[in-house]
Amino acid sequence: MPASTSRQPSTQPLAAAARAVLLALVATLTLFATRDAAQLWWIALLGVAGLPAVLAPQHRLLAPISRFAEVVVLGLAASQVAADTHLSGVTGGLGASAVLPYLAVPVTVTALSRRFREGAALLAVAAATLLASAAFTQVDGGPQLGQVGYLAVCAQWLILAGLGLYTAGTLQRVMRVRGEGKPQPYAEATRLLTQLRTVARQLPGATLDPGGISEHLLEELRVVAKTDRGAVLSASGGGRLVVLAQIGADRVDWETTLDADSAIADAWATQQPTVSARSQARSRHSGEVSALIVPLVAGVRTVGLVVIEADTAAAYPPPVVSRVTALTGPAALRLEAALLFDEVRSLATNEERQRLAREIHDGVAQELVMVGYGIDNALATVHEDAEETADSLRTLRQEVTRVITELRLSLFELRSEVDRHGGLAAAIAEYARTVGASGGLRVHLSLDESTARLPAATEAELLRIAQEAVTNARKHAGASNLWVTCEVDPPYTRIEVSDDGHGIGDQRPDGHYGLAIMAERAERIRGRLEIRPRQPSGTTVAVVLGSSPRRDKVRGSAAAAEGE
Structure with missing residues (x-):
């Protein structure tokens, strides 16, 4: 209702102007068809019938009654003018055509006001009035209702008015969807997310x-x-x-x-x-x-x-x-809310990772590239006798190149996701190949993934753990080889990353921080993080989720065979 009321003032002048123009038009056409000024009294009566609708367009009774009075007078006028033109030797359909265009006015007004049922009722009353008036009007010794030309013209104008009403209704719906529908989903989403945040804070454990x-x-x-x-x-x-x-x-x-x-x-x-x-x-x-x-x-x-x-x-x-x-x-309701919230959180996290990647690529990364170009220009202008300055610049250039490489790998990590169709093993393999190639590591992959899938949130956490393990091996282990094993047979999963470097004991503090992050991620998905030395050298980082009786049985048989 508020939206309809707010648009009403703009339709009132339009409706009044349309009535004035159509009245002048039908008056001209009637005078041309009948060549009798006396017939204009029907047009005057039509104007009087529509006057309340012009003066009080929002009145609950006067406006609809005025519009129905218009179509009744219009039906009577069309029949009488058609009869008079027929007596004058002119086809009766021409007389009806002179008056019936005014039918568009009351029908269009109802359409603009979204009173489509009233518009349909106006067309029905107009048709009934035309038929009843023709039945009682005599032409050539018989009722006008038998004149085919008259009936054809009336049907034509009624159909045109009906199509106009339908078209106006369709346009109104389209405009409402385009004008009001766009922000509505966002407003509804905001309301629901706000409620979800409030409810989540009140839940036991806020989880x-x-x-x-x-x-x-x-x-x-x-x-x-x-x-x-x-x-x-x-x-x-x-x-x-x-x-x-x-x-x-x-x-x-x-x-x-x-x-x-x-x-x-x-x-x-x-x-x-x-x-x-x-x-x-x-x-x-x-x-x-x-x-x-x-x-x-x-x-x-x-x-x-x-x-x-x-x-x-x-x-x-x-x-x-x-x-x-x-x-x-x-x-069931609690679980559905948690699953929906998990999906929203996952979408928001992925979107934020993509946004950060774009910001870093377009900001810091470009700035570092420009710094590298500046160092290259400085090297080109250094004199031959300033060898110490040139060495410092070369060292600085190497460091900038290293930082740019690290930054690009970080961007690749941010943008890496588990493809909906590719699976967890494919995502880990792609990351290991890319990072291993950049670090000069020979990567050995062992992938065994069933068609079953883990929950999306679990796959995302496992991918991040694998990424951190591979990154640690490249940055801190000083390794030459990298072995990545991925076994996925839900509910069992095992991701293992091994290297032949100098071992975990010599890692820098930020490497230990990475291990702490991996442990937190594993705990979040109820997995077990295992970190152990690899013989003869290196480190093995593994995350295990669940257990597989079938695989445990195979391993037990293999161990027994080795013991024999």
């Missing part, structure tokens, strides 16, 4: 971490239902699930494929709790098991699944299922 919320939910479920192992899974795209948190004596290789024939896939599709006598772990195939899979549904959308298992039969009767669903209902 919106999906992993933390998932772990808390599993601990709550352990109290109300027997749970030897359990997990919270969430969608990652590509028809697969990712493990947000899990509990139990052993880490489990859960079924994460939604297109498989499993209770997990059924629960996701039906949004109903599912009880199964089969384990949902791909690594477990024997023994008595009860599994309960409960979808986490927020509104109409499934945001995740809770899987709990007990090593006994029939561990989850209906009362237990009811107690579990009583906890998972509220948790």
Whole structure:
């Protein structure tokens, strides 16, 4: 309403001018068609009928009544003028055409005021008046309603008026979307983000971490239902699930494929709790098991699944299922908010990294390049007898070149992201190759990545840890070779970076600071950071996330074979 009211003053002069122009036009056309000045009294009556709409355009009763009076008078006038022109030997359709153009005035006014229903009603009243008046008007001994030419002209003008009403409505909607729609999403986003910030500060522990919320939910479920192992899974795209948190004596290789024939896939599709006598772990195939899979549904959308298992039969009767669903209902909303917040935070972080990269490239990097050019110019003008000055300038030039190289590598690191389609291993491999080549390192890659994906936030943290490890090896280790191993089989992941340098004990303080950052990142994603010497020389930095029973079994068999 406010927007409509604010635009109303600009339409009032336009409507009044349109009435005056159309009245003059139909008066001229009527006089030309009938050659009888007496017929102009219909035009005068039309002006009187529209006067209240001009004087009180916003009145709730007078304005609509005035417009309906206009179309009634217009219908009567069209019929009578058409009959008079027919008696004068002129086609009756010409007389109607002289008056009916005025129909555009009341219809257009309703369209400009966004009263589209009133406009449609005006067209209906005009059609009814034209038909009724023609039925009672006699022409050549019969009702005017039988005159094909008259009916054709009336239908033509009614259709044109209807098209005008439709076009005006479409233009109004387009203008509203263009004029008001653009800032609306930003205003709504601002409002929601402000509310989210306020709510986040009031949450227990002030956290919106999906992993933390998932772990808390599993601990709550352990109290109300027997749970030897359990997990919270969430969608990652590509028809697969990712493990947000899990509990139990052993880490489990859960079924994460939604297109498989499993209770997990059924629960996701039906949004109903599912009880199964089969384990949902791909690594477990024997023994008595009860599994309960409960979808986490927020509104109409499934945001995740809770899987709990007990090593006994029939561990989850209906009362237990009811107690579990009583906890998972509220948790679904908390988890959805955390996942959305995580996505917004990830987008904001990536955007900020890109912004910083642009600022550094366009600012400090360009300035350093200009300093290098200045040193080159100074070297070109140094006299031959000033060898000491020339050596100092060459040393300074080498240092500037080194800083520019470091800066470019920092820009590459800022811009590096895990591609949605390429995966974590590809991103780490690209970074290791680029940085290794710049540092004169021979890079050896061992990549083993399954089609399953980790949560996007976890992949981003693992990439940053790998980047820091590679950077430390290049800058501080004095190494010749770099070995990068990447094993990704969710929920298990192992990233290992080794070098043949002089070892971690001789690193500079900023290198130790980098190790502290890696430890913080690993803790954030509930991973384990391992730093150990490499034999015969060098350092190995590894981050391990979860565990893989299948891989542990393979390693155990290999170790046993070596022992024999």
